[in-house]
Amino acid sequence: MRSQSLVAALGIGSAALALHVQFPANTAGETCVRPSDIINLNTPSYSLSSNTEQWRFDEGPPENATGNLIFDTVHSFLQHWPNTRYRNGHNIVPGVIPMGTLLYHGGNSDAIPSGPEWIATDPEHSIIFARGRDGGGWHLTLAATRPLKVLYFDGSSAAKISEGTMDTQDILAWGEVQPERFFDERQRIRDLCTWGKEFGIDGFARMEMDFEVMMCDFTAGVEVVSFLHVRVLPQDGNPYFPHLLSPPAFDSDAGTRQFEVMHSGSWHNRYPGDSRIVLDLTGLISLYDAALAPSLISVRAGIERWDHRVFGISSDDISQVMRKLTEAVSRPEPVGSGIDWKTLIHVIVDRYADRLELMQHLLNFTSSDSQELFQRVKLAQTQLSVMLTPYLLDSTIVPSAGTPGVDASQWASPIFRLCATTHTSKMIDHTSSMTPSERLLLKAVEETTREICRVTTKMWAHGVMSGLDSLFPVNAEPDTTQIMNYWRHDIQKLMSWLDWSVWVKCRPACGPEEMCYLPTWPVNAPRPRHPRPPPRDPWNATDAPEPDHLADRVGPPPEGPTTPTEEWRKPQPKCIRRVQPYTF
Structure with a gap:
């Protein structure tokens, strides 16, 4: 009883x-x-x-x-490890970068960008772009003078591949997923900033080896802390795209700087992740929401989570996503419970x-x-x-x-x-x-x-x-x-x-000269069958808008990429060296 x-x-x-x-x-x-x-x-x-x-x-x-x-992706926001493991993001989240936060930009001249450009949350990421013809480069440090309004795309959303990492950005920029334009970065940033201007959006937060922000206007909401002409040793090749380097070159000074970008990204592997971006979950847009994007239910059916992506979403669902996103970013003040x-x-x-x-x-x-x-x-x-x-x-x-x-x-x-x-x-x-x-x-x-x-x-x-x-x-x-x-x-x-x-880790734990690592773009990404030709100006890595600029190229190399390996498709943890000679 x-x-x-x-x-x-x-x-x-x-x-x-x-x-x-x-x-x-x-x-x-x-x-x-x-x-x-x-x-x-x-x-x-x-x-x-x-x-x-x-x-x-x-x-x-x-x-x-x-x-x-939905639970796991929200738990993983702004953490490098889970968003490297599952590269294809399904969430768009409003957020702010708090006042006083430092942000970094590397370039080949002492001119502050006059249009949309990329900034880093860690100087290790931006310094690899501070490269000039004389062996030195210019490194700009900015401070936010007010909360900067951003949208965050989860996953490895700055990894330039055609397999789904940029699907959610395509919806905002072009109204549909266009996987063949995975390298059309210059037009992507322009079109995203054009869309966001109406709503006062200052930038778009993404992740590759470390976190970055696609900054729309360098004259709004930020001020210069320093603009330094830094000493960078001359190097051969392009350190940002190591598949253009021969293996010995990765153990050069350029390779060390490349590695340190991944090292700085690893600081944000686990909770709380990169806390310099503060997300507003009351405006979360999730493409795993079956009521919001029902067309993706059949797209996901029977396939492993590694292969989930937004490509295949219906035009009606895209319209519904955009309506909900517009409502979320148009709110004049915080709402919710x-x-x-x-x-x-x-x-x-x-x-x-x-x-x-x-x-x-x-x-x-x-x-x-x-x-x-x-x-x-x-x-x-x-x-x-x-x-x-x-x-x-x-x-x-x-x-x-x-x-x-x-x-x-x-x-x-x-x-x-x-x-x-x-x-x-x-x-x-x-x-x-x-x-x-x-x-x-x-x-x-x-x-x-x-x-x-x-x-x-x-x-x-x-x-x-x-x-x-x-x-x-x-x-x-x-x-x-x-x-x-x-x-x-x-x-x-x-x-x-x-x-x-949190259950994916290196076993046994890595030694003092190692770190636990998941295959990361661009280091372990499938390589073109023939190397992509370098930019016309080899010192111009991604910053200047020259016609031959890498970020302006649309689509894969003419010969097409190689087939992704299982190691790339299903990243598994391994210990790699933190000092030369590097191992990946």
């Missing part, structure tokens, strides 16, 4: 008692079930704010759910990331010794209890093992519900003050925490009914081999669905 009272107190209707989940067989005679029977991906969409929600352990996320993708979505999402990742990783480690264990297996599965059960501790109610009643007609979901579903809703239950009362972007974020957080809690509570309840839990003792003899196999499957499936880049 106490368990029924608890269910009523938590507001779970009688329908929630008609749950069905089965666990592997043990000596107490429980029914065995295949892992494929436990998770049903073809279920209708759910809403955690609904009072009629059925907290079923066998009801996983819908097959085309994108809440996990006031919820700190960025912190909320990072709190959830901090809470679960290392614990799920530890569970994966504990379960990656085999032994012919039954006692060793038992001790290992007990350790795993302890970790499940640790994750669920705030929700383990003292009033919980666990039926005896083998009790006829009772399954674990009848007593454990309240714990599942508490775990899944604690972070968001009070937010639901304030949805009327939320922007559409915030409601999308709320749904993403709900879907993500629901799946984490569904899987971990199901595993924990299985352990309890198998006699593995010291807080809720049950007299049972566990089949540790089956439990380990099922739990290993469950954790792997959950972590693959979450796909958090």
Whole structure:
């Protein structure tokens, strides 16, 4: 009776008692079930704010759910590591660069740019463009005199390749995705700035080896801190495009400066990322939003996340995206609920990331010794209890093992519900003050925490009914081999669905002369079959608008690029040297 009272107190209707989940067989005679029977991906969409929600352990996320993708991309904003791993961005986010922030620009003359140009957030990035005929160059340092209004494109959005990194920019600049224009940088910056002028946008934030801003006007919102004629040793070739250099040249002074751009980018690998750009998530535009861009559902169907991109979006969806973006950047003052979505999402990742990783480690264990297996599965059960501790109610009643007609979901579903809703239950009362972007974020957080809690509570309840839990003792003899196999499957499936880049790291850790690295544009990008010809003026890397300028070239080399390798398509971490001789 106490368990029924608890269910009523938590507001779970009688329908929630008609749950069905089965666990592997043990000596107490429980029914065995295949892992494929436990998770049903073809279920209708759910809403955690609904009072009629059925907290079923066998009801996983819908097959085309994108809440996990929205959650992870938002968690990854302005972090170099995850946006190098998944290069093709799907988000456009308003933001500001705070007053007093320093920004950098390198050039071949002492003239301040009179039109749109690129600026860097770290001087290591801009200094490679400070190159003149006399072996020196000019390096400009600017300070923001007011908050600079920017739009941020996530992913490796400054990587000049045709496979999707610039899709979202194309929509703004040209009204459609034009992958053949991946190298049309000069026209891209002009057209983006022309579009943004109406809304007072000062620039567009992107990422390649490090973060940069496509600055529209060097006379608005910034002032000169210094404009220095710096000494740069003469070099052969073009350090910005190392596929134009022979391998020995990368160990030259030019190569050192090239490497230090990637090194400075690595400072922003993890949270909080590049904090000099402050994003306004109340204006988030996500192309993973199925309601905003439904045409992309079929484009993504059946392909791996590495290959997700915006190319293939319908013209109607583009129009809808542009309407929503225009509304977001036209707001005269801040709006929304006031919820700190960025912190909320990072709190959830901090809470679960290392614990799920530890569970994966504990379960990656085999032994012919039954006692060793038992001790290992007990350790795993302890970790499940640790994750669920705030929700383990003292009033919980666990039926005896083998009790006829009772399954674990009848007593454990309240714990599942508490775990899944604690972070968001009070937010639901304030949805009327939320922007559409915030409601999308709320749904993403709900879907993500629901799946984490569904899987971990199901595993924990299985352990309890198998006699593995010291807080809720049950007299049972566990089949540790089956439990380990099922739990290993469950954790792997959950972590693959979450796909958090915090779990992608170099193992073993890199040495003091190394850093952990993911293949990066342009160093590891597929090379042309024949080297792209250098600019007419070899000292003019990307700054001056001369006709033969690299940034003015449209499309791939005449011979076409080589086929991307698996190492490039699916970047995996590796240790590379931080000192010469460099390795990539």
